[in-house]
Amino acid sequence: MTGGQIGNVDLVKQLNSAVVYRLIDQQGPISRIQIADISQLAPASVTKITRQLLERGLIKEVAQQASTGGRRAISLTTEVAPFHSIAIRVGRDYIYLGLYDLAGQEKHLERQLFTYTTQEELVNGLTHFIEDFKQRHSVMIDQLIAISVVLPGLINPENGVIEYMPNISIDTHKLLLAETLEQHFNISCFVGNDVRAMALAEHYFGASKDSYDSIVVSVHHGVGAGIIVNGQVFLGHNHNVGEIGHIQVNPLGDRCQCGNFGCLETVASEPAIIHHIRQRLEQGYPSSLPHNELLSIETICYHAINGDELATMALTQAANDLGKAIAMTVNMFNPQKIVIAGKINLAERIVYPALQRNINHQSLHAFREQLTIVPSNIDEHPALNAFALIKRAMLNGDLLQRLLD
Numbered sequence: 001m002t003g004g005q006i007g008n009v010d011l012v013k014q015l016n017s018a019v020v021y022r023l024i025d026q027q028g029p030i031s032r033i034q035i036a037d038i039s040q041l042a043p044a045s046v047t048k049i050t051r052q053l054l055e056r057g058l059i060k061e062v063a064q065q066a067s068t069g070g071r072r073a074i075s076l077t078t079e080v081a082p083f084h085s086i087a088i089r090v091g092r093d094y095i096y097l098g099l100y101d102l103a104g105q106e107k108h109l110e111r112q113l114f115t116y117t118t119q120e121e122l123v124n125g126l127t128h129f130i131e132d133f134k135q136r137h138s139v140m141i142d143q144l145i146a147i148s149v150v151l152p153g154l155i156n157p158e159n160g161v162i163e164y165m166p167n168i169s170i171d172t173h174k175l176l177l178a179e180t181l182e183q184h185f186n187i188s189c190f191v192g193n194d195v196r197a198m199a200l201a202e203h204y205f206g207a208s209k210d211s212y213d214s215i216v217v218s219v220h221h222g223v224g225a226g227i228i229v230n231g232q233v234f235l236g237h238n239h240n241v242g243e244i245g246h247i248q249v250n251p252l253g254d255r256c257q258c259g260n261f262g263c264l265e266t267v268a269s270e271p272a273i274i275h276h277i278r279q280r281l282e283q284g285y286p287s288s289l290p291h292n293e294l295l296s297i298e299t300i301c302y303h304a305i306n307g308d309e310l311a312t313m314a315l316t317q318a319a320n321d322l323g324k325a326i327a328m329t330v331n332m333f334n335p336q337k338i339v340i341a342g343k344i345n346l347a348e349r350i351v352y353p354a355l356q357r358n359i360n361h362q363s364l365h366a367f368r369e370q371l372t373i374v375p376s377n378i379d380e381h382p383a384l385n386a387f388a389l390i391k392r393a394m395l396n397g398d399l400l401q402r403l404l405d
Helices: 003-027 032-039 043-056 119-136 177-185 194-205 270-282 297-305 309-333 343-362 384-395 398-404
Strands: 059-064 073-078 083-090 094-101 106-113 143-151 154-156 161-164 188-193 214-219 223-229 337-341 372-375
Touching: 003 032, 003 043, 003 073, 003 384, 003 398, 032 043, 043 059, 043 398, 083 119, 083 384, 094 119, 094 384, 119 143, 119 177, 143 177, 143 194, 143 384, 143 398, 154 188, 161 177, 177 188, 188 194, 188 384, 188 398, 194 214, 194 223, 194 337, 194 384, 214 309, 223 309, 270 297, 270 309, 270 343, 297 309, 297 343, 309 343, 337 343, 343 372, 384 398
Parallel strands: 083 143, 143 188, 214 337, 337 372
Antiparallel strands: 059 073, 083 094, 094 106, 154 161, 214 223
């Protein structure tokens, strides 16, 4: 048998196992007969796969009372408690480390300062934080099955290679982060873009879990989007789609860190909103806002909802520009739901009407008719987007097969 044939056999095995596990995870408790019926796999294949999953401890049998009385049918459900993952979100000057079971239940979460300017500092710092986290929480960890990391920038989630990050220099050889971490920790590692992973987490656990097609728009230090199409993250041929922060909204605007001028990120990100207000305060605009380092998005939102004209104007202007960019994505992808992530949600009653007006004016009526705009459900769980990469690897069979092997 050739290597290609062996590869095909292994792929079929992985896909079949994933189908069975996914049905048990998403529709369990479910019987073997139901799995075979829904999956169209042979009953013997279902029996073999479920036996492997049972032996590995990934699923368990539960007795379901028959609706007509009599003998209780045996059904299957996933086993989640013994399996743990470390999920990490790296920001520009901070790091979140979370411990999760296989259901996505957060067992522990911590935030620490993390500054880095080079690849070496990023890798060494990550390694140190993970080692320390593992050691301090070893009592809570039963079986550690994976580590996942999400970061800002252009990242290939298939191989965990970082091609670009906004605050460090990536050389021509790029940064093989997943491979480096796997070699160090001898465990499966997954690396992806933070906003694309956030869209996945909202789809699995949050505001868009009832939608097949959705767009998450993140307004933090930058502005980005994650697009879910038919339940999957839309990535494109180079595995990165959704950089709406670099849509040009004002050709005569400020220079963006990407090199262009007037990008959405220069007017609608948190630093841009704060910068705009500081300029107006220096020019003498009347406002109840503080004229010092205490000026933050939280403060701006608080003063806006309490009637401050300058704060309201700044948030409305940012939301107008943001709404124009969102309208473009609505016309392109026709989502069922728009999810907004970021502290601007604190001023939802000011921001959302402005978003809606621009979407109404600039997107197709048929596309916006049933469209809803909702706040993120996972903003309070900042490492859950990293865990979503592990969840996906279980459901598509990648990590699942490694555990079975």
